[in-house]
Amino acid sequence: MQNIKMIVTDMDGTLLHSDHTLSPKFKEIYNKLKELNILFVPASGRQYYSIISYFEDIKNELAIIAENGTYVTYKGEEIFVDELDSILVNKIIERVRKIEGANIVLASKNAAYVESTDPVFLEFFKNYYNKSIQVDDLTKIENEKFIKIAINHPEGSEKNVYPKLLEFEENGVKVVVSGEVWLDIMNTKSNKGVALNALIKKLDILPEEIMVFGDFMNDIEMLHLAKYSFAMKNAHPLVKEEANFIAPSNDEDGVLKIIQGYIDQF
Template structure:
């Protein structure tokens, strides 16, 4: 295996276990990565603060890819921030309202926005969107840079949401199933893979020097931009097809096991 200079990992279903916990071994592993000048990069559909909250003081030395590639920072400096065209948002929100059981979240730079009265749902999304606000109507223009529209469906987004919303690809938008219950709508070419490329270019790190881990369809471009690409054992079949290697499940902290093997940590 060539010298690795960057390790990038999805969060939910990949780096975190099913209880959204970090492996207790991570601090030891991270210290070894730091000594070897290997950059650790969490990459998620989550809001930026929904990712950084797991890393405490070391976040100042890390890079983060948030909003499925719509927002990238390195050592607390912004490298990239996208903006979803407000013109399309209202039309898409109205279409989402026609889908029984679907709930929309607008994810912005300042905070995330919902217009549901379902307190249980708001509590649930607060683990991903730690700064959020309930507003009267998501079809009204908001004074914020909106990165994406996230759509939740309790019975699954791939079958219940994607078939209805894929028509909005006509507006040059990316419609991607990002989890069992989630679908994300972003500008075309906004994905974790292109965000990773921006980071690689900025730091002069090649795909051959990159290791990546993922479990769902929104991770595929990121895996393709990494020589050492791993699908979790619990990953969607299309992700396993895209990856070169397989790691054990997120509940067995498969990401850490692979990294420890690479670092020869026992």
């Protein structure tokens, strides 16, 4: 394996355990990466504030790809924000409201907005969004720009939501299954791969100098960018087909085991 300059990892189902916790082994491994001058990049569908809650003491040392690539920072500096068309956002909201069991999250770079009053969903939602605002009607929010629409369906997003929203791709957005119960809608030009590509160009890093980890379909574009692309053992079958390597599962600390294997050679 050639000299690695950047390690990029999805969070849920990849770096984090299934209970949304970060392994206590992370800090020791991160310190070694820092010594080797390897940039660590969390890349998630999560909100920026949710991501940095796991890395509060080192957040300004990282590059962060948040909201599936619609918001990117590098060492505390905002470098990319991609806003959705407000008229289209309202059309999608009206459509999702007709899907039984679905709950909508409107994400801006500042906060996440929800109109659901379902206590089960709201408690689950807190795992992914640290800054949120409850409103009566998502279509009535003023003076805010949205970068992503997230839809949750407890019985599965791929089956219950994706087929009903795919038609909106004709309007210049990308509809992507981002987890078992999550689906995300962003501008077509936005995904983790586009964000990562912009980042590596900014930093003059080559594909063979990147290690990337992921588990779901929203990770595929960034996996394609790296020579050392890893799908987790617990990944969606389609993701395993697209990656060059397989890592142990998230609950086995697969990301950290692969990284440890690399840094042990130094």
